[in-house]
Amino acid sequence: MDIPYTVDVRPDTGLTNGKIGIWLFLASEVMLFGALFASYILIRTGAPTWPRGDTILNVPLATFNTIVLITSSVTMVMAWASLARNRFSTFRLYMGATVLLGGVFLVVKYFEYSHKFELGLFPSTNNFLAIYFTLTGLHMLHVIGGMAVNAYFWGPGAKLWKTNPEWFMNRVEHSGLFWHFVDLVWIFLFPTLYLL
Amino acid sequence: MSEPTAVAPPGAHGVHEAHHEELGFWRHYVFSTDHKIIGIQYGITGLLFLFFGFCLMMLMRWQLAYPGAPLPLIGSLFGDSRMPGGSMLPEFYNELGAMHGTIMVFMGVVPLAVGGFGNFVLPLQIGAPDMAFPRLNMLSYWSFFLGGVTMLVSFFVPGGAAQSGWTSYTPLSDIATTGQTMWLIGMIFLITSSLLGAINFIATTIQLRAKGLTFMRFPFFVWAQFVTAFLLLLAFPPLEAAGIMQLMDRVAGTSFFLPSGLVVSGQVLNHAGGGNPLLWQHLFWFLAHPEVYVLILPAMGIVAEIIANNTRKPLWGYRSMVYSLIFLGFMSFVVWAHHMFMTGMGTAMAAFFQTTTMIISIPSVVILTALIISLWGASIRFNTPMLFALGFLPMFGIGGLTGLPLGLNVADIPLHDTYYVIAHFHYVVAPGTIFALFAGIYYWFPKATGRKMNEMLGTIHFIGSFICMNVVFMPMFIVGMHGVSRRLFDGGQGYQFAQPVLHLNVVSSWGAWTLALFQLPFIFNFFYSIWNGEKTSDNPWDSTTIEWAAPSPPPHGNFLHTPQAYRGPYEYSVPGAKKDFVGQFEA
Secondary structure: OOOOOOOOOEOOOOEOHHHHHHHHHHHHHHHHHHHHHHHHHHHHHHOOOOOOHHHHOOHHHHHHHHHHHHHHHHHHHHHHHHHHOOOHHHHHHHHHHHHHHHHHHHHHHHHHHHHHHHOOOOOOOOHHHHHHHHHHHHHHHHHHHHHHHHHHHHOHHHHHHHHOHHHHHHHHHHHHHHHHHHHHHHHHHHHHHHHO | OOOOOOOOOOOOOOOOOOOHHHOOHHHHHHOOOOHHHHHHHHHHHHHHHHHHHHHHHHHHHHHHHOOOOOOOOOHHHHOOOOOHHHOOOHHHHHHHHHHHHHHHHHHHHHHHHHHHHHHHHHHHHOOOOOOOOHHHHHHHHHHHHHHHHHHHHHHHOOOOEOOOOOOOOOOOHHHOOOHHHHHHHHHHHHHHHHHHHHHHHHHHHHHOOOEOOOHHHOOHHHHHHHHHHHHHHHHHHHHHHHHHHHHHHHHOOOOOOOOOOOEEOOEEOOOOOOOOHHHHHHHHHHHHHHHHHHHHHHHHHHHHHHHHHHHOOOOOOHHHHHHHHHHHHHHHHHOHHHHOHHHOOOHHHHHHHHHHHHHHHHHHHHHHHHHHHHOOOOOOOOOHHHHHHHHHHHHHHHHHHOOHHHHOHHHHHHHOOEHHHHHHHHHHHHHHHHHHHHHHHHHHHHHHHOEEOOHHHHHHHHHHHHHHHHHHHHHHHHHHHOOOEOOOOOOOOOOOOOHHHHHHHHHHHHHHHHHHHOOHHHHHHHHHHHHHOEEOOOOOOOOOOHHHHOOOOOOOOOOOOOOEOOOOOOOEOOOOOOOOEOOOOOO
16 A cells, blocks of 8 residues: 655645655754744843853854855755756765765864863853753754765665655655755854854 | 556555565554554553553542551552552652653543544544555654653652652752653653654645545544644644753753752752743743643544534534634643743733633633534434533533633632642543543444444443542532642641641542542453444444545555545535435545
8 A cells, every 4th residue: 555645746735745744844843943042042131141152162163064064955955956857876976975064064063062071161061051062962963863864865765766766856855855954953053152 | 756646556666565464463563554553552552551640640549538548458569668658658649740640641641632543533534545654653653652661660760750740840850860850751752752743643634635625624523633733743842842951951960940059958059050940831831731732622523523423413613613723723822821820920921821811712612612502402312422522511611611710810829739720620631531532432443443332331431430520520629729739748638727628638539449440341341342342334323424434444555445525524414315414425
């Protein structure tokens, strides 16, 4: 038994099941990060003093990371576009680049984190660092999750391309939507934590 | 792709190959992706948790009726760390209280109402072959299961299970024993399960409904599940965020919810401080008020189906009911702080939240009124599902109306955190929602098994439960209005003002234990009827909705012919028709 509309769009909604699913998931993610941003605002407005982000955090490194993530979003789109043009080897190249750029982001983050720990700055030190580590940590988990899915489509998951190319393209598109969301969260995180 | 999708040839996609018949025991009954099996798994697990949560409550009722008295027979089984000499320690009482709430709400009622009935009935009612994402569905169940196991294991860690109430208010929960960490981890599993389930329900409803089944032709149950799924989808993530922050407070030593200079046992706590205990309450109730509607909406859906079926009339005001439902869903996100009138959040805020609370009572009243008017002039069939559905109406009515004083700031202050509150929300959830769930079990049992449950035992179950539920909860209104706090481990024995109502604690307790006895006919009936119940046709209740077009029990893929909807859901007693019902699926 097959589930209808996994590959084709339902005529009256114009959507596949997966497309609805991923957008609903992103809606719940908006609520998750939204709640954390709201908590940040509440704790910060209630605090007698609050450090400016750039006095504690490394703005050049984070700027570099912002560029890395935005680039990875571009390569993600290119990966999908390559499939649309039926160029599988180009897809591999761009998808590989997307995963690698995610890796670069994580390595940079690792150095940022370990530098903070060396200076004795921990989540327990103050609430600025608490919210910094919680938000960026949760974001990192999302980066790792997105990388895992993308790596799967780069590797073993790509077998689907031979049997059902349209379905494979849909899947890459959905994982791309998630990846752009992860990118977008960072674009909010960066100014909120590092610059304000 | 050009191939037809509804009934694709086997193996067309090379992935979903048609090997269903050869699935072994484990893939068929345990790690199944079939929505019906998953629904039954959710249902049975939910029922077991409801029973377990009920047992915790019966232990608490002993302590409340006879404070400090050793529990006869089984008291010694709990060990010296919980009940030395059979007498309950306050810490153990707190564990029971916190876990009773958590288990009943998150592991009993929601899994049964949404996971169980939603999974089993919703795809059938919209004429779908399965859920939109069958493997995700399996993952939802197993995530729920892991969450449940985590919660159960937490009883055996040092210090016992969570003791800070099902609300886990900070800073108390931040400094509680290990059980609280287990609670948070368990909740993260349960939240994940609900989120995945909600995505699946919404996608299934929008995408897989049968040809001709427009939104205004949905049975009311489908609408109720649809709105519920949105509440779960959007309200749970903030609690997840709050859970992550509390976990950080407990594990990484942050101070999200710990204020500066917090004193614990006479010592100033060594922490950074600057946190906000009220932040937890806001995030918690931002989930937990919509959660109240997650508990009640599927119940209303079940009751509406059964009332339409057994009055043999269309539901009165179907459209107003649907619009009320949607409005209720929206409003449930802006009433949460009426749980927090006592926190001193200021009169402007309180005025806002009491106004929204009064507004949200309107759609609930519309739905209840429409259901009651539906009974008007009908020749009602009083079978077991209908008895429970009819029992739901006044019980939910009492629960709802007694909630109004709690929604008004001034009236809430003396009643807050007393037994009045317990009585109010239990009238909504216990003889309300749980009666509707029983109604649903009796109603859809023939669809799941092909056999009916025994009517005689069902009637005994209903009458006994109906009386006992009122014996348990009605006295609590009086106890609460005398001002007895719901948090007291001796039921108020130490207070002079509570003396005139202490005997009512005993009444409630005996009501609860008798209620347990009246569940025995149900348990027996349930298992007996699976194998020995009276065999039925595919449509034993002469019902109109699409699930009754499938064989009982439905095979993998549900329908023998792809169903189509030709009309609205409740075409009963249509003038001029040959029968007194015309199925939605009949051309």
